[in-house]
Amino acid sequence: MTKIRVENVSKVFGKKVAQAQDLVKQGKSKSEILKMTGATVGVYDASFEVEEGEIFVIMGLSGSGKSTLVRLLNRLIEPTAGQIYINGDDVSKMNKQQLREVRRTSVNMVFQNFGLFPHQTILKNTEYGLKVRGVPKEERKIKAEKALENAGLLDFKDQYPKQLSGGMQQRVGLARALANDSEIVLMDEAFSALDPLIRKEMQDELIELQQNMKKTIIFITHDLNEALRIGDRIAIMKDGKIIQIGTGEDILTHPADDYVRSFIEDIDRSKVLTAENIMVRPVTVNPEHDGPKVALQRMKEEQVSLVLAMSKTRELLGYITADDALRCAKEGQQKLLPCVQKEMNTVPHDLLLEEVLPIISDSPTPVAVMKDGKLAGVLIRGIVIEALAKETSEVASNE
Known part of the structure; x- marks a missing residue:
């Protein structure tokens, strides 16, 4: 809306x-x-x-x-x-x-100086906008206390602004602004x-x-x-x-x-770009349906050494390497499900690149990117490094 x-x-x-x-x-x-x-x-x-x-x-x-x-x-x-x-x-x-x-x-407007009233308690300060609007006393107390609870300040409701640190006073001002029901x-x-x-x-x-x-x-x-x-x-x-x-x-x-x-x-783009921004399309198989030869053929076509195992509803089941697929074939397996390795690092789609780096640097496999519980893409170490290198080269070229 x-x-x-x-x-x-x-x-x-x-x-x-x-x-x-x-x-x-x-x-x-x-x-x-x-x-x-x-x-x-x-x-x-x-x-x-x-x-x-x-x-x-x-x-x-x-x-x-x-x-x-x-x-x-x-x-x-x-x-x-x-x-x-x-x-x-x-x-x-x-x-x-x-x-x-x-x-x-x-509409409520908040300026640089939140302007708490020094002679009123934290609770009274938080209630102020509601009081001006004519909200009944008990109702505005409940709403103000809820706002202070959200801000982690409910225990300080009976203190005065001068008893709080500068940062806590700012939090009271913010709680008051958001409590006003605007x-x-x-x-x-x-x-x-x-x-x-x-x-x-x-x-x-x-x-x-x-x-x-x-x-x-x-x-x-x-x-x-x-x-x-x-x-x-x-x-x-x-x-x-x-x-x-x-x-x-x-x-x-x-x-x-x-x-x-x-x-x-x-x-620093690593503090802004997310996993979703640099992920690539995953190469997948459905281990409940596909056999080892299908997996090997897909690896050959895509020139990769492993594929992700994904259900028909895009749920991540794990991964399968070329060695896994070959072993399945030698054992006469018709489906890949028994050969899926389930231990695989995953990250949410909105995880920042700076938080992705330590995960992918220690990961023996690519990292799966998940969105709403479904497989959205995959992070490959080389592509992540390339994204950071691109940023460095752009900065250097601008200097």
Whole structure:
């Protein structure tokens, strides 16, 4: 289900708006338009959709328009042109009362400073948004305690912010934001003021809390590593325009232009690419149906020394080497099932390449890649090494 739909949204600050928009169409830069018209292009012709339960990251350098764009979504900034839909309702056409209701019930915004009230307990801080919305006392207590439990902070509910570490205070702020029952959470550089260790912990907290609470989150950042770590999809902005939208893997493997390419050149792809990105089609036999001669013939055709044993429902049963197949043939076996070796390393399809490396380096056989309990592909040591070598050569060629 689409929670947010943005269609051709623009925001120009200042006068001569129409002239500024025409200059954008002509390919003039943001600074050129400012000199020629005195107007600043905040966002130009942005279009995208965000699905329910998705973490959608908008990233770019300072001045790219990312913070302006997120404020357009709930009309903290009024759009110059375009439509914004939340749950199918056109936010850009709402009156003040309708907009206030959307902000109160559907959309919650989180800024860099979570701003806990020092004179209130952790529980009262977490309840605050629910209290403003008029949620009954007992109900908001239950919801706040649940949010604190999800964040691992329930035992601290009666303490005050000054009694908690900085990182724990940030977790309280995050729990409060996610406890507010808003379907959509807008987070503008929420972790950028934190030191690196706490920042990573907060990213982990957000991912874990999201698994439990399934919010729809728009997350603004200037840090590509952060975007790749938490984002289901990423939109990269430059001078008010969206340059590319895609998954982390999409952006790393198929950058849209030189600007995006410059963003990703220093990224360690082993921390982003998954087993699914580098797996190859497995050579398989069905040992419940095929005999040893079929296995040997398949090995000969594919020029491999083993095949994977797979049921007709794509369940992995093990593997069979050429020696196994020859032994089966000499024993007069009509089916391969008695000769299947079942001990084989497997990895989930979304396991990061950096986590795959130690597994495949110690594995005597290729590693099977599994998705939803079914065989999806196979990892071969040489191909994994080739993928890393390719990255190294790309980095060297860019230096």
